[in-house]
Amino acid sequence: MAHRSKRYRSLIEKVPSEPQPISTAANLVKEFASAKFTESVDVVIRLNIDTRKADQAVRGSFSLPHGTGKTVRVVVFVDDPDQAAACLEAGADKAGGEELVQEVQGGFMDFDVAIASPRMMRHVGRLGRVLGPRGLMPTPKAGTVTDDVVTATREFKGGKIEFRADSAGNVHVPVGLVTFEAAQLADNVEALLRHLREVRPPTVKGEFVVGISLSSTMGPGVRVAI
Numbered sequence: 001m002a003h004r005s006k007r008y009r010s011l012i013e014k015v016p017s018e019p020q021p022i023s024t025a026a027n028l029v030k031e032f033a034s035a036k037f038t039e040s041v042d043v044v045i046r047l048n049i050d051t052r053k054a055d056q057a058v059r060g061s062f063s064l065p066h067g068t069g070k071t072v073r074v075v076v077f078v079d080d081p082d083q084a085a086a087c088l089e090a091g092a093d094k095a096g097g098e099e100l101v102q103e104v105q106g107g108f109m110d111f112d113v114a115i116a117s118p119r120m121m122r123h124v125g126r127l128g129r130v131l132g133p134r135g136l137m138p139t140p141k142a143g144t145v146t147d148d149v150v151t152a153t154r155e156f157k158g159g160k161i162e163f164r165a166d167s168a169g170n171v172h173v174p175v176g177l178v179t180f181e182a183a184q185l186a187d188n189v190e191a192l193l194r195h196l197r198e199v200r201p202p203t204v205k206g207e208f209v210v211g212i213s214l215s216s217t218m219g220p221g222v223r224v225a226i
Contacts, residue, residue: 041176043173044171074113105126
């Protein structure tokens with residue numbers, strides 16, 4: 001069993017045994033946050049999907065109503081110099097063509113989101129072994145392969161998130177910071193839930209969302225009533 005600090009064990013004792021309304025859970029997560037840095041608030045949503053079936057894959061991107069509160073580092077693979085300049089103006093940390101691909105091949109990985117134009121994917125494809133394991137490979141489904149790289153840059157810099165169900169069927173994403181109001185965190189979680197239900201694979205039977213938990217970076221999870 002992993003070692004837990006005395007502080008963490010004391011917080012665990014305060015976690016309700018029953019699932020709570022989202023607003024109550026958000027308030028508890030804020031109350032439990034006591035790290036010396038500003039903690040993120042994350043939601044884990046367990047879905048009733050069979051991840052072995054391709055037609056039940058759940059992946060995409062979504063703009064949270066209140067953003068994530070985090071500074072997101074974005075790079076854009078685009079071979080048009082005018083578009084690259086526009087992406088930089090929109091907030092991209094780096095933008096370029098084959099020279100940026102070579103830079104990533106050489107070890108540059110200081111970014112959280114990679115966006116690419118469709119024309120660049122034949123070059124970006126060479127980075128699959130580097131970007132794939134980190135979940136950074138651009139894909140059309142996640143909204144990171146697009147002709148409108150400028151708008152995508154602006155959206156991801158503004159708090160748009162990527163989500164993807166893991167092998168256990170869990171979607172784990174940030175929904176804000178502990179400095180957010182509880183109502184803002186609740187809005188973000190509720191909006192994400194609505195979106196996930198909209199993209200529910202048609203082959204899924206029965207309940208789709210079967211579990212929700214909210215927590216801060218260093219705090220215990222609080223179960224949320226569905």
